Amino acid sequence: MNLKYIIIFSASTILALSSCSGKKDEEKTVYENTKFKEEEHNIVQLSDQQIRSVGVTTTTVQEKTMQKLILLNGKVEIAPSHISSVSSIMGGHIKSINVISGSRFSKGQVLAIVEDPQFIQLQQDYLVTRAQLESARLNFTRQKELNASKASSDKTLQTAQAEYTTFAATLKGLEQKLKIIGINAQGLTSSNIRSRINIYAPFSGFVSKILVNNGQYINPSDTLFELINPAGLLLELKVFENDVNDIKNGQEILVYNNQNPDKKANAKIVSIVPNIEDGGSSIAVAKLSAPNPEFMKGMYINAEVTVSSLYTLSLPNESVISFENKNYVFEDLGNKKYKMIPINTGISDDHFTEVVKADHFKNKRIVQKGAYSLLMLLKNKAE
Incomplete structure (x- = not known):
């Protein structure tokens, strides 16, 4: 009785194993057939008439010196370093603005005019100091002559010299202040004292921003213009x-x-x-x-x-075709058969396209003229 069960069990196992083996063979056959069909799907066979109609020519990858754009x-x-903020050296009221935002200007052009009584005071101080310096100079010269003949003491001469030196230093300082605000101290007289100063352009360019308006009081720290x-x-x-x-x-x-x-x-x-x-x-x-x-x-x-x-390996531009956002070429398999294969491309110019990893294509005949027509025939075949 037990022997019977063993025989039945063994037969069932052998049958099951045979079934599994047959299924695997069948799956393998289906996979190979599918792969074969996919490969066949990328191959187009032309007739003699189609060859003449398409006018297929072939080429090979070529070494070229190419330019990449x-x-x-x-x-x-x-x-x-070329954006400047312009301010006034001394405070005052904006009397006029001579430019607008975006306008161009030349170096030395008057951008604005500032008015204030302190400008008058600075010029007055300069003229008074200049007169005092002249007086001190004459006194110093006289004291040197008197001291030489022992008609005056050394102390008197030293006092005259100190006074002269002090006025000379003061005058030089006032002269530089006037220069900074654009007033020529050498030509200044009591008849041409003015209450206004000009704000000059330090270079040629254009106005980026205007940060003040007419009548506004400005401090020396205030920015008037931004210039470019x-x-x-x-x-x-x-x-x-x-x-x-x-x-x-x-x-x-x-x-x-x-x-x-x-x-x-x-x-x-x-x-x-x-x-x-x-x-x-x-x-x-x-x-x-x-x-x-x-x-x-x-x-x-x-x-x-x-x-x-x-030097790079490349193909003529007409050999490379685009399909569904990928690039392809057709390889001449002989016997009027042509296979579409994917290709990676690099730089291009007016005539050639670089082939990336071109070693695979070195010994292949690649379709040059007629590649697009082969693509159309292949698509019609697939449909």
Whole structure:
């Protein structure tokens, strides 16, 4: 009885194992057939008539010296050293303002006029001190002559000398104060004393901000204008991580704004920030090769950087086709068969496209003319 059960159990086990083995073989066959069908799906077979119609030609990967065009974007900024805050050396009331925000000015141009009685007092003190100095000079000269003949004491001579020296120092100080506020002390007389001083532009540029108004009283610490010197104009350009190694100091670039994309100006890379930010980019700083009024602080700009590469393996542009956001080429398998295979591309120019990891393609015949037609035939076949 037990022997019977053992025989039945063994037969059942063998049957089960055979069933599992058959299932695995069947799955393997289905996988291989599927893989074969996928490969066949990427192959197109042409007839003689189609060959003549498409006009297929082939090529191979070629060594080329190519240029990489990198597109950058950024903003126009001004170096802090070229942004100036203008104030008055002495306080007073704003009598007039001769510029408006955004207006251009030349070095030495009068930006504003400030009025105050203290300007009159400073000029008066200068004229009085000048007269006193002349008197002290005459007295000092006389005392030297008298002392030489022992007609006056040494103490009297020393007092006259000290008085003369004091007035000379005072006059020199007043002269410098007048110079700072723009008054020529040498030409000052009692008949041309004035109550107003001019605020002059220290360089040529344009007005960024006006922080005062007519009639306002200002202190020496108050800022009247913020001025920008265009010579300090900088172009801050964003460089993505995969392009950082291609951007170098001293590179010549072309820049343009969105309003005039066809009007490009020459510039040069002057600095690269050695830091990759969270967004995966760094900053390259450039300067225009010549002043250009079309570029203003805060303006968004674009730049083109042409980078010469070393010899690289490439294919003609017409060999590379795009399908569903991927790049492909067709390999000539012989006997009028062509297989579509994926390809990784690098830089491109007007005629050739770089092939990344090109060793796989070195000994293959790649379709040049007719690649797009083969793609259409392959898609029709799939449908």
